[in-house]
Amino acid sequence: MNRLDRREFVASLTAAVPDALIVSGLGSASYDLFAAGHRPGNFYLWGAMGAAAPLALGLALAQPDRSVVAVTGDGEQLMGIGSLGTIAAARPANLTVVVLDNGHFGETGMQQSHTSLGTDLVAVAQGFGISDAFVGTDVAAVAERVLARRGPTFAHVPITTDEPPRALPPRDGVAVKNDFRAALELPTF
Amino acid sequence: MMARMSPAPPLWQEKIFEVLRKGGVEQIAYVPDAGHSHVIREAHSDPGIHGVVLTTEEEGVAVVAGAWLGGQRAVLLMQSSGVGNCVNMFSLLEMCRFPFLTLVTMRGEYAEFNPWQGPMGRATQRAFELMGITVVRVDDPDEVEDTVSAALDNVFEAGERVAVLLGQKLIGRKKWER
Numbered sequence A: 001m002n003r004l005d006r007r008e009f010v011a012s013l014t015a016a017v018p019d020a021l022i023v024s025g026l027g028s029a030s031y032d033l034f035a036a037g038h039r040p041g042n043f044y045l046w047g048a049m050g051a052a053a054p055l056a057l058g059l060a061l062a063q064p065d066r067s068v069v070a071v072t073g074d075g076e077q078l079m080g081i082g083s084l085g086t087i088a089a090a091r092p093a094n095l096t097v098v099v100l101d102n103g104h105f106g107e108t109g110m111q112q113s114h115t116s117l118g119t120d121l122v123a124v125a126q127g128f129g130i131s132d133a134f135v136g137t138d139v140a141a142v143a144e145r146v147l148a149r150r151g152p153t154f155a156h157v158p159i160t161t162d163e164p165p166r167a168l169p170p171r172d173g174v175a176v177k178n179d180f181r182a183a184l185e186l187p188t189f
Numbered sequence B: 001m002m003a004r005m006s007p008a009p010p011l012w013q014e015k016i017f018e019v020l021r022k023g024g025v026e027q028i029a030y031v032p033d034a035g036h037s038h039v040i041r042e043a044h045s046d047p048g049i050h051g052v053v054l055t056t057e058e059e060g061v062a063v064v065a066g067a068w069l070g071g072q073r074a075v076l077l078m079q080s081s082g083v084g085n086c087v088n089m090f091s092l093l094e095m096c097r098f099p100f101l102t103l104v105t106m107r108g109e110y111a112e113f114n115p116w117q118g119p120m121g122r123a124t125q126r127a128f129e130l131m132g133i134t135v136v137r138v139d140d141p142d143e144v145e146d147t148v149s150a151a152l153d154n155v156f157e158a159g160e161r162v163a164v165l166l167g168q169k170l171i172g173r174k175k176w177e178r
């Protein structure tokens, strides 16, 4: 399998979809997104494992005219695996879930995860009813889907087990939330 | 799909949907419970509302947070047994101070027949409180509308996190024979 560099992939994807709203799963995915350059349309999770995809779903339903992307790891997505069924049922055309799959729980010491022990996430996503689920090694193909908003889409991105230096996004969730809403011209509450 | 003929819903359930709709709620995420039937049905038939069926309640905590991040009001409907499924996910609400409204039908109390509902039912209120969520409770059908409407104001006007427990007596005895 052709495994990509996670930082390069996320940096090229975010550059190709500058107006997308992006939610990142805890740990490495949040570091990758922040390393690609902070923007107020980014929402970084530092916990709530399993939240990336369903949080992006609520956001996508609320913002149907914006492209919404969840970028997360295999471990994080596995914990929220049922949310792929929830997304399939809700059918948000503007939502793309991107799973950076290194086959391991990298953040906790690189223990093997289910995806290197037999689980095929593309088949899982398709089985849940996301028919546009594919191996997204071509950044341009993923970016095209994000911009086209004819999803929901699931992109499985095999990445190497390399662990680039941590790039730590802000940990103040309230501030990140307020910046994000401000970027959508929404008041704090 | 089979449409099951259902008798008219209890008035308190109709009032709940009215309060949510008039309160500007645009997403209703749920794992079903009989006591939420009417609201779930209406959520799916109202063109201004997204009904979001979940596989587990914790997804709903994240959906509601995402909705609010994108400028929509959302609520989570569940039964008391689902509250335990959400515990770690509740940290999202406190960390980002998301407004959060959940309506919970209680099991494991009034005339309960299924003992498996007991442990989580008895821990429901404390589980919310452990995670910093304010609990209000209603057992009188005449007070449901006001209680839910007041909770909705607390959440969306004051930015709080509130769970409304709908006592099992509201739902009444479950018929086990069929």
Ligand SMILES: Cc1ncc(C[n+]2csc(CCOP(=O)(O)OP(=O)(O)O)c2C)c(N)n1
Binding pocket: A025, A026, A027, A028, A029, A047, A048, A049, A072, A073, A074, A075, A076, A077, A100, A102, A104, A105, A106, A107, A108, A113, B088
């Ligand atoms: C509920 C919960 N269980 C366990 C953890 C510990 N934990 C943090 S990150 C992580 C694994 C993340 O793996 P993955 O999403 O694949 O990210 P990557 O491999 O890119 O680091 C785990 C198990 C946690 N934060 N929360």
Ligand SMILES: [Mg+2]
Binding pocket: A073, A074, A075, A100, A101, A102, A103, A104, A105, A106, A113
């Ligand atoms: Mg991983």
